[in-house]
Amino acid sequence: MRSDRSVIRPRHATTLFAAACAGLLLAACSQQAPPAADPAAETPAAPVAGGEVNLYTTREPGLIQPLLDAFSDDTGVEVNTVFLKDGLLERLGAEGERSPADVLMTVDTGNLLDVVEAGHTQPVQSPTLEAAIPAHLRGSDGQWFTLSLRDRVLYADKDLELDGFAYEDLADPQWKGRVCIRSGQHPYNTSLFAAMIAHNGVEATERWLRGVKANLARKAAGGDRDVARDILAGICDIGIANAYYVGRMKNAEEGSEQRQWGDAIQVIRPVFAGAEDGGTHVNISGAAVARHAPNRDNAVKLMEYLVSDEAQSLYAKANYEYPVKAGVELDPVVASFGEMKIDPLPLTEVARYRRQASELADKVGFDD
CATH class of the missing domain: 3.40.190.10 (Periplasmic binding protein-like II)
Known part of the structure; x- marks a missing residue:
């Protein structure tokens, strides 16, 4: 069993932290009014830092990292990713209430339901998730949600x-x-x-x-x-x-x-x-909010992002999986x-x- 405890942090996290510190220092050391904005400047403002979310996933990091980077760029929420090729259930069981996991992402319906049936998830009521995901592709009690189809x-x-x-x-x-x-x-x-x-x-x-x-x-x-x-x-x-x-x-x-x-x-x-x-017949990749999620709001925010048009399109074009949300543009090969x-x-x-x-x-x- 491989249990990789390393955490992959998005590239922009250090930049956001440094920028926030610099802004606070300038505000504390200067009472002068800020210079007038340059109308010609078109540099977009950096997103407001929104905390973090811890993702446990059995998916290869390279397949989902572009999605996580885009989420962090949009929300300012830092995604800490723990990749577990095997042993997700065992790790969650060993960590118990102390588990830092917020979102649990797996492939295969059976694997996801095993996590639910072991008591490692909690229900989520989200109009966004319910509108994007057909009822037969999510738990009726809000314990799990399909993100893409195979x-x-x-x-x-x-x-x-x-x-x-x-x-x-x-x-x-x-x-x-x-x-x-x-x-x-x-x-x-x-x-x-x-x-x-x-x-x-x-x-x-x-x-x-x-x-x-x-x-x-x-x-x-x-x-x-x-x-x-x-x-x-x-x-x-x-x-x-x-x-x-x-x-x-x-x-x-x-x-x-x-x-x-x-x-x-x-x-x-x-x-x-x-x-x-x-x-x-379809199998799935899917996710659930962990039972003891310390960052529950950000966990729900991440899952809602993953069924947005932007994320579903990235899924479809990067992994060639079928979007769970209707109306999303497909890769040309899949569309054929x-x-x-x-x-x-x-x-x-x-x-x-x-x-x-x-x-x-x-x-x-x-x-x-």
Whole structure:
């Protein structure tokens, strides 16, 4: 377990402190009226210092630092970031009431709900968050909120003619020996399998998993980008993976391996055929306010900023994740996938079946 206690402070924090001290010194030492403002000067005033907020996150710092810098520039609130690759629950448990954490940010619905169910969060009532985030993508009690979406899509050979696709189609015998996918025990797939249970029931999902396994072109292993790699290599024709990887691949350097993988595929957003109002399965990145947050107001302010148009656009263009807020401009590659209809099933309902989904994957020998 890695427990990195280092704190990353934004570059401008020292500058703001020095500027504030200099201003106080001048005010104390001089009784003269300040000189008239120069009408030609257009330098904007620095934001008023607004305290600090402590962020515990399992997200790579490089992916979110531009968002945090922009928040601090706008508000004057300094963000102290603690990156925890693993062990978030253990750290919060060890710190208890003494924890300095204000905001807890994770990826994967299950991981976020684990933090909530362990009692490490507190409810938030915010009209801003509630207006930006659809009800099925946040806790009904205000304990957690989605910040961005990770849709689980179909990668298909670019030359295949497909008008649409349902997740259930992966078990169709016409795809025997033509499907690639990562481990069934990976959280991305466990979440998808759990959603299949929620929509179609346990027995139907077990039959479906056996059918998908029978159609695999290779062992369920590797990562999502390996699906695109193996489609280019002719090992398989289709596979399930997260959409944001395609943004990374298709925006990679011309001629690079990843660019070749991305250029070899097309993306189709499947739906659940068994659902009356089917949509595409999504996982999330999300956040919650820590139970003992010493800077609660700034914690809420940060979360509200993260669903603003500015922040959601930064998310969409930097990480190729889908904005949780409607109407935000997408990266051109992500926009090329077409409009996404999100599965309306509440994420809490999907998460209920995570353990059962994992047990089913073992029962059918999905990764064998």
